[in-house]
Amino acid sequence: MTQIELRGIQKFFGALQVIKDLNLKIDDNEFIVLLGQSGCGKTTTLRAIAGLETIDEGDILIDGKPVHHLKCSDRDIAMVFQSFSLYPHMNVYENIAFPLKATRMSKSEVDKAVREIAKVLRITELLDKKPSALSGGDMQRVAIGRALVRRPKAMLMDEPIGALDAKLREEMRAEIKRLHLKQGSTTIYVTHDQIEAMSLADRIVIMHEGVLQQVGSPEEVYAHPNNMFVARFVGSPVMxxxxxxxxxxxxxxxxxxxxxxxxxxxxxxxxxxxxxxxxxxxxxxxxxxxxxxxxxxxxxxxxxxxxxxxxxxxxxxxxxxxxxxxxxxxxxxxxxxxxxxxxxxxxxxxxxxxxxxxxxxxxxxxxxx
Structure with missing residues (x-):
């Protein structure tokens, strides 16, 4: 069980307030998408959950326990970025195994974990290849595999397929959804693309200028927008x-x-x-x-x-x-x-x-x- 709760989160960069009194509860195994324009506070919110940003006010709880005072390494959360951030001198196997090297797992346990996640991501045949020999979609699969291999409490994704071309984005959307259904992990996904949000989310969290505008299923935010911003932002063509x-x-x-x-x-x-x-x-x-x-x-x-x-x-x-x-x-x-x-x-x-x-x-x- 992994539940994440944000209570009264406030975040300033100097005089600029980028998150304004954000309250949100994310249930176990839920796929949440933070959706909004660039600069709306969605990535800052994600980084605050991960521990990469400190908050000025409020509480971040994981499974009911406050974690905002903990370092990111102590929160048991994995993060996937838009940039693949793979080690170029390591092959795929070594990239995925890297997070496990800091643990006391035996070599056989590491091998089993890497091959299991490679099978789930359909990249078993790529394990001996270097990142330079991979396509963009395959590199992102490896990055996701490296995050998932240690079975974190939650998976955070910051526009993970934003750098891919249209066809690869479509394929990766389906892969991410399939992976979530198979693994059942609590996932928070950031994007400015409402098509991604509609196709992936259990619930969409729409933000604008640091303020939460609406939370609901894709059907709810499409059919019953709270305000004109949501109505114009969700749907293609717009309302x-x-x-x-x-x-x-x-x-x-x-x-x-x-x-x-x-x-x-x-x-x-x-x-x-x-x-x-x-x-x-x-x-x-x-x-x-x-x-x-x-x-x-x-x-x-x-x-x-x-x-x-x-x-x-x-x-x-x-x-x-x-x-x-x-x-x-x-x-x-x-x-x-x-x-x-x-x-x-x-x-x-x-x-x-x-x-x-x-x-x-x-x-x-x-x-x-």
Missing amino acids: NIIKASVAADNSAARVTVEGAPEGFAFPAELLPKLDQHKHVNGNLALGVRPEGVLVRYDSADGYVPVEAHIIEPLGAYDIVDLKVGPQMLRARTRSGYVKSVGDRVFARIDPSHAHFFNNESGDSLGVTL
Whole structure:
């Protein structure tokens, strides 16, 4: 059992506060991804857990015991960096075995441990090779193997596949997930790539300017973002967020994006839900992901006329920028559906995909339909 808990963590570099009152509990065998832009504090948080950075306030606990006063060598945690950091004069076998040399394990025990981890990582045939003869993906496997061979309490990974090309990153994502499922170790993984976060994490921890924005499963942070930062940061393409207003329209509600001549029809129940939030009109933003924008060529009830502005073919589907008054609304359509730029089409917003935010604070209003 390996549980990690952060309580009220504060970290300053001079006058700059890089971690602001961070509270987080990580369960045994959980795969946590710290996600955010460069400079948001995610790597500093990881280094603080490892003992490579001291904290100014707060507590770091591993299995319920405070460790922030301990040296990193006494925390029984392994770390994998973006740079492979392999010893070039040693072969793969010697690189993986190196952490075990400081222990009192017998030569046969070391050999067994190295060959077991090499088998798990599928690098048995590389054990006699030097790092200079390996591909980037294989070097990262060796670095992971060197960290795992002593069976640490937790594995910390700081953008371990960021230096690889796109194809290798995809392969290594699958390998890291497979390895986690097989080994069952508590893992904390840092990245700025939301695709990595969505595909790997049990829970995603989203940070911005040192402040924790949201913690949840990939499905939760995608479908129910806490604020506009999370909504824009998670998902590719990003969520459409446009300033809007809401008004009653007979037995329905009408949501009009800023500057547009015509609004989108919504169920009447939207009005009383929004009325709970005082002064919302004038400070309201509508959010909808591209898959929630429905497009067709013929007019239909609830659809408004728009113009195709940019078409971005992505193979299995297209992303189409639709001009709604002076605003742009991105829609996801099947490949080739919108034939050319300038086409007049009709669009509506699926109310079940709509999000509403306070445009001033950025917070989600929590209104769902």
